[in-house]
Amino acid sequence: MFEFQTIYNVLDLAGTFAFAISGAIAAKQRGLDMFGIGAIAFTVACGGGIIRDLCIGAIPPVGLYDWRYLATAMLAALMTMGLYSWVKRLHQPVLLFDTLGLSLFAVSGSYKALLYNHNAEVAILLGMMTAVGGGVLRDVLLNRIPVIFRKEIYASAALVGSIVVVVGEYFKWPNTIVSLTAITLCFSLRFFALRYHWNLPVFKGEESDTVKGSGEG
Amino acid sequence: MFEFQTIYNVLDLAGTFAFAISGAIAAKQRGLDMFGIGAIAFTVACGGGIIRDLCIGAIPPVGLYDWRYLATAMLAALMTMGLYSWVKRLHQPVLLFDTLGLSLFAVSGSYKALLYNHNAEVAILLGMMTAVGGGVLRDVLLNRIPVIFRKEIYASAALVGSIVVVVGEYFKWPNTIVSLTAITLCFSLRFFALRYHWNLPVFKGEESDTVKGSGEG
Amino acid sequence: MFEFQTIYNVLDLAGTFAFAISGAIAAKQRGLDMFGIGAIAFTVACGGGIIRDLCIGAIPPVGLYDWRYLATAMLAALMTMGLYSWVKRLHQPVLLFDTLGLSLFAVSGSYKALLYNHNAEVAILLGMMTAVGGGVLRDVLLNRIPVIFRKEIYASAALVGSIVVVVGEYFKWPNTIVSLTAITLCFSLRFFALRYHWNLPVFKGEESDTVKGSGEG
Numbered sequence: 037m038f039e040f041q042t043i044y045n046v047l048d049l050a051g052t053f054a055f056a057i058s059g060a061i062a063a064k065q066r067g068l069d070m071f072g073i074g075a076i077a078f079t080v081a082c083g084g085g086i087i088r089d090l091c092i093g094a095i096p097p098v099g100l101y102d103w104r105y106l107a108t109a110m111l112a113a114l115m116t117m118g119l120y121s122w123v124k125r126l127h128q129p130v131l132l133f134d135t136l137g138l139s140l141f142a143v144s145g146s147y148k149a150l151l152y153n154h155n156a157e158v159a160i161l162l163g164m165m166t167a168v169g170g171g172v173l174r175d176v177l178l179n180r181i182p183v184i185f186r187k188e189i190y191a192s193a194a195l196v197g198s199i200v201v202v203v204g205e206y207f208k209w210p211n212t213i214v215s216l217t218a219i220t221l222c223f224s225l226r227f228f229a230l231r232y233h234w235n236l237p238v239f240k241g242e243e244s245d246t247v248k249g250s251g252e253g
Numbered sequence: 254m255f256e257f258q259t260i261y262n263v264l265d266l267a268g269t270f271a272f273a274i275s276g277a278i279a280a281k282q283r284g285l286d287m288f289g290i291g292a293i294a295f296t297v298a299c300g301g302g303i304i305r306d307l308c309i310g311a312i313p314p315v316g317l318y319d320w321r322y323l324a325t326a327m328l329a330a331l332m333t334m335g336l337y338s339w340v341k342r343l344h345q346p347v348l349l350f351d352t353l354g355l356s357l358f359a360v361s362g363s364y365k366a367l368l369y370n371h372n373a374e375v376a377i378l379l380g381m382m383t384a385v386g387g388g389v390l391r392d393v394l395l396n397r398i399p400v401i402f403r404k405e406i407y408a409s410a411a412l413v414g415s416i417v418v419v420v421g422e423y424f425k426w427p428n429t430i431v432s433l434t435a436i437t438l439c440f441s442l443r444f445f446a447l448r449y450h451w452n453l454p455v456f457k458g459e460e461s462d463t464v465k466g467s468g469e470g
Numbered sequence: 471m472f473e474f475q476t477i478y479n480v481l482d483l484a485g486t487f488a489f490a491i492s493g494a495i496a497a498k499q500r501g502l503d504m505f506g507i508g509a510i511a512f513t514v515a516c517g518g519g520i521i522r523d524l525c526i527g528a529i530p531p532v533g534l535y536d537w538r539y540l541a542t543a544m545l546a547a548l549m550t551m552g553l554y555s556w557v558k559r560l561h562q563p564v565l566l567f568d569t570l571g572l573s574l575f576a577v578s579g580s581y582k583a584l585l586y587n588h589n590a591e592v593a594i595l596l597g598m599m600t601a602v603g604g605g606v607l608r609d610v611l612l613n614r615i616p617v618i619f620r621k622e623i624y625a626s627a628a629l630v631g632s633i634v635v636v637v638g639e640y641f642k643w644p645n646t647i648v649s650l651t652a653i654t655l656c657f658s659l660r661f662f663a664l665r666y667h668w669n670l671p672v673f674k675g676e677e678s679d680t681v682k683g684s685g686e687g
Binding site for chain 3: 307308309310371372374375378379389393396397398399401402408409
Binding site: 162176185 | 280283285286288289292293303307312313314317318319320323393394395396
C-alpha cells in the first residue's frame with residue numbers, strides 16, 4: 037500500500053510537469069495572455085486528474101488542494117514563457133514531454149482508482165481519462181476538435197498502459213515492474229506512432245464531412 | 254422500490270444503445286478514426302448519466318463501473334461502423350433512435366434522482382440533463398453549437414417527460430403507467446416537432462448575430 | 471458561522487441574478503430560442519457554482535436543489551427577453567452586472583469552500599472558478615474561445631477577491647468588512663481594467679497564431 041502511494045505520487049507530479057509545458061506552449065501559440073497561459077497549463081496538467089477524482093469520490097480533487105500540483109504547473113508555465121525562444125527550437129522534446137505525460141498519467145490514474153477500491157473497468161477508463169482529459173479540455177477551451185479523436189494513436193496508447201496496470205495488480209505482480217512495463221509500452225506505442233505516422237483506420241465513407249481542423253495540434 | 258430499480262435499468266440500457274448509435278453516426282460523418290467513433294458513441298450514450306451521477310452522489314458513475322453500459326455502447330458503435338452503408342439509408346430510423354434515447358433517458362434519469370432521495374427540482378433538472386447531456390458533450394467535442402439550443406423542440410420534450418415522472422411519483426401512481434405515459438408524451442412531442450417543424454419562438458432582434466452553425470445537425 | 475451562511479446566501483443570489491442577465495443577453499445575440507436563452511442564463515448563473523459544489527462535496531449542488539437559484543435565473547432571463555429593446559440601450563449597465571456577478575461569486579465561492587472546511591488553496595481556486603466558470607461554459611457552448619483567456623483583467627480580479635477572503639478568514643477579521651473589501655477590490659480592478667483597457671502582458675512571439683475570435687464578447 038505504501039509503495040503504491042509513493043509510486044503514484046512521483047508519476048503524477050512528473051506527468052503534471054510534462055503536460056503543463058505542453059499546455060503552456062499551446063496557449064502561447066494562440067496568443068493568450070499570461071493568465072491564460074497559466075490557466076491552460078494548469079487545466080491540461082490537472083484537468084484529467086480532477087475529473088478522475090470527482091468520479092472516484094476523492095473530494096476535494098488532489099489538483100485543487102495539494103499545492104505541489106499548482107506549483108509544478110506554474111513553474112512549468114513560467115519556464116515556458118521565460119525560455120520560449122529556446123523551447124520553440126525543441127519541437128521533438130516537446131512531443132516527448134507530452135508523450136511522457138500521457139504514459140505517466142495513464143499509469144498513475146489507474147493506480148489511484150484501484151487505491152480507492154474501484155473495479156477494473158473504472159480503473160482502465162479513468163486511467164485513460166486522466167491521461168487524455170487535460171488535452172481534451174485544452175482543445176475544447178481553445179475551440180478546436182480534440183486532437184485525440186483524429187490523430188495518430190494517442191488515447192489507445194494510454195488504454196494499453198492502463199490495462200497493463202490493472203492486469204498486473206490483478207495478478208499481484210510487483211508494482212515497480214508493472215509501472216515500468218506499462219509506462220514503457222504506452223510511451224513506445226505513442227512514440228513510434230508519431231515517428232512512423234501510425235493511425236487507426238478511418239472508414240471514410242463518400243459523404244463524410246472533412247474535419248474543419250484548426251491547422252495546429 | 255424493486256420495480257423502480259428494474260424499470261430504471263431497462264430504460265437506461267435501451268437509451269444507451271439508441272444514443273450510442275446516434276453518436277457513432279455523427280462521429281463517422283466528421284471523419285473520426287475508430288477510437289474517435291467509439292469514444293464519441295460512449296460519450297453521447299453515457300455522458301449525461303455520468304454528469305447526473307456526479308450531481309446526485311452516485312460514485313462511481315454507473316456508466317464507468319457497470320460493464321453493460323460500455324458493452325452496449327461499443328456494440329452500437331461496431332454495428333454502426335460495420336453496417337454504415339445500410340445505416341445511412343435509414344435517415345428516419347436514426348432520428349427515431351435519437352428520439353427514443355431522449356425519452357428513455359429523461360424518464361430513467363428522473364427516477365434515479367428520486368431513488369437517491371433528491372427533491373423534485375433535482376429530479377426534473379437532472380432527468381433533462383441525462384437526456385440532453387450526452388448530445389451537448391458530443392456537439393462541444395465536435396466543435397459546434399449544441400443543436401439543442403437552436404433546433405426544434407428537443408430539451409423541452411425531455412423536460413415534459415421528467416415532470417410527468419416527478420408528478421406521478423408524488424401522487425404515487427403506478428410506476429409502469431407513469432413511465433409509459435412520460436415516454437410516450439416526450440417521444441410524441443419530439444416526433445411531431447420534427448415532422449411539422451415546430452420550434453420555440455426565437456425573438457430575433459434587429460442586431461442578432463446569425464448563428465455560425467456547422468452546416469450539419 | 472451563522473453570519474457566514476447569511477452573507478454567503480445574499481451574495482450568491484445577487485451574483486446569480488447579475489450573471490443570468492449577462493448570459494441571457496449573449497444567448498439572445500446568438501439567435502437562440504427561448505429554451506436556449508433560459509438554459510444559457512441558468513448555465514452562466516449556476517455553472518460555476520455547480521462545479522465548485524462537485525469539487526467540495528456539496529451534493530447535490532445548490533444550484534440544482536434550491537429553487538431560488540432556478541427562479542432567480544429564469545426571472546432574469548424573462549426580464550431580458552421582455553425588456554430587450556430597453557436592455558440593449560444599456561451597454562454599460564450590462565458590463566456592470568457582469569462585473570458585479572464576478573465580484574459577488576468570487577467572494578461567495580471562497581466562503582462556501584471554507585464553510586466546508588477546505589484549505590486556502592481550494593478556497594482561492596474554487597472562488598475564482600465560481601466567478602469565471604459560468605462564463606467559460608457559456609463561451610464553450612456558444613463555440614468561441616473563452617473571453618477570460620484573452621481580454622482585460624477578468625479572472626485575475628476574481629483571484630484577488632478570493633485571496634482577500636481567505637486572508638481575512640485566516641486572521642479572523644469580521645466577515646462583513648472582509649466581504650465588502652474583497653467585493654470592492656475585485657469590482658474596481660475589473661471596472662478600471664475595462665475603462666482604461668488594462669491587459670495582462672501577452673508575450674507575442676513571431677510565430678504566434680492570431681486568435682480566431684468570434685467578434686463579440
